[in-house]
Amino acid sequence: MKTQHQHQSRREIEVLKVGKSSLQNREISKSEYQILGHDVRKRVQKRGICNAEPCPNLKGFGEDTSAKILESKGRLALPWGAFHLTNHGVPPSLLSALRRAALSFFRDTPMPEKLRYACSPSAPASEGYGSKMLAGTDPSASTALDWRDYFDHHTLPLSRRNPLRWPESPPEYRDTVARYSDEMKGLAQRVLGLISESLGLRSSCIEDAVGEFYQNVTVSYYPPCPQPDLTLGLQSHSDMGAITLLIEDDVGGLQVLKGDTWVTVHPLQDAVLVLLADQTEIITNGKYRSCEHRAITNPDRARLSVATFHDPTKTVKISPASELINESAPAKYRDVVYGDYVLSWYTKGPEGKRNIDALMLDS
Numbered sequence: 001m002k003t004q005h006q007h008q009s010r011r012e013i014e015v016l017k018v019g020k021s022s023l024q025n026r027e028i029s030k031s032e033y034q035i036l037g038h039d040v041r042k043r044v045q046k047r048g049i050c051n052a053e054p055c056p057n058l059k060g061f062g063e064d065t066s067a068k069i070l071e072s073k074g075r076l077a078l079p080w081g082a083f084h085l086t087n088h089g090v091p092p093s094l095l096s097a098l099r100r101a102a103l104s105f106f107r108d109t110p111m112p113e114k115l116r117y118a119c120s121p122s123a124p125a126s127e128g129y130g131s132k133m134l135a136g137t138d139p140s141a142s143t144a145l146d147w148r149d150y151f152d153h154h155t156l157p158l159s160r161r162n163p164l165r166w167p168e169s170p171p172e173y174r175d176t177v178a179r180y181s182d183e184m185k186g187l188a189q190r191v192l193g194l195i196s197e198s199l200g201l202r203s204s205c206i207e208d209a210v211g212e213f214y215q216n217v218t219v220s221y222y223p224p225c226p227q228p229d230l231t232l233g234l235q236s237h238s239d240m241g242a243i244t245l246l247i248e249d250d251v252g253g254l255q256v257l258k259g260d261t262w263v264t265v266h267p268l269q270d271a272v273l274v275l276l277a278d279q280t281e282i283i284t285n286g287k288y289r290s291c292e293h294r295a296i297t298n299p300d301r302a303r304l305s306v307a308t309f310h311d312p313t314k315t316v317k318i319s320p321a322s323e324l325i326n327e328s329a330p331a332k333y334r335d336v337v338y339g340d341y342v343l344s345w346y347t348k349g350p351e352g353k354r355n356i357d358a359l360m361l362d363s
């Protein structure tokens with residue numbers, strides 16, 4: 001008779017086979033796991049995510065907010081730190097082209113070819129194909145791996161952009177990512193401008209505080225997971241930079257935290273989802289909070305999303321905008337050099353918003 005442990009490991013391997021084989025239409029060998037610097041079996045780990053009540057249906061999530069953001073001169077109602085932008089001016093054909101090219105990389109490219117682009121297992125946020133968000137950090141910092149593969153492109157400033165490091169197939173891949181990066185930069189500037197104005201600041205205030213954008217375009221691919229209640233596609237976190245612009249397919253799986261309830265975001269065709277990130281929370285002195293979010297998996301369909309991060313240069317010191325600080329409204333956050341923030345984020349792991357919480361001053 002088998003012991004409980006034997007049952008457990010057999011079940012985990014089964015889970016892996018199904019998950020990974022749907023990713024690449026064949027079984028992956030153990031040595032391939034190891035090239036990526038970790039054992040994918042660690043992805044299967046019990047997490048306490050099943051206590052969530054059925055998530056309220058946020059139909060029209062952000063639709064009203066997106067209208068307001070373009071018209072409002074007053075404080076924006078952004079209790080979620082996240083909202084959908086429609087009528088954003090980025091051609092829907094470009095959004096679809098990017099999703100198509102990225103999907104083709106994950107679905108159609110054989111694993112040996114994918115591994116030509118493997119990111120460095122020892123450096124966090126290195127460019128390329130990988131599946132371990134906290135690469136290069138103390139292994140005890142995060143034992144559970146996400147049920148996700150990704151491809152990270154360094155896109156801005158232009159000195160970081162080298163399309164030769166991106167997939168060469170399908171043939172339009174590189175050009176599509178480059179055009180998409182340029183469009184997202186313009187959109188991020190507009191949204192940060194509107195957010196600044198809504199606080200009575202000059203429109204370039206947040207952008208000036210951030211400095212030249214360090215932009216990364218990260219495609220996430222979440223294979224179907226036969227036991228979604230045992231995993232997360234991506235653990236709970238807030239993004240560390242200034243603003244993230246996200247597009248996704250129609251599968252759904254992104255959740256945002258409101259109070260202590262996880263709420264599923266319903267994909268909105270051709271919309272761009274804005275996720276406010278930690279440096280915007282600091283610069284606005286907490287008037288706008290960054291969005292805590294995570295991705296869940298599902299047993300039936302793979303999901304694809306593309307997050308475009310806009311971050312400060314590592315040497316920039318971030319602090320609450322001086323215009324927002326006075327005797328009755330003191331600074332709520334300690335100043336931080338962005339590079340130190342990133343280092344701490346990768347060393348400790350995100351665990352929700354622990355890194356920004358650690359900068360909060362007692363009031």
Ligand SMILES: O=C(O)CCC(=O)C(=O)O
Binds near residue numbers: 253307
């Ligand atoms: O896949 C998603 O919807 C979320 C991705 C994300 O949060 C990230 O890459 O930081």
Ligand SMILES: [Fe+2]
Binds near residue numbers: 307
């Ligand atoms: Fe994120």
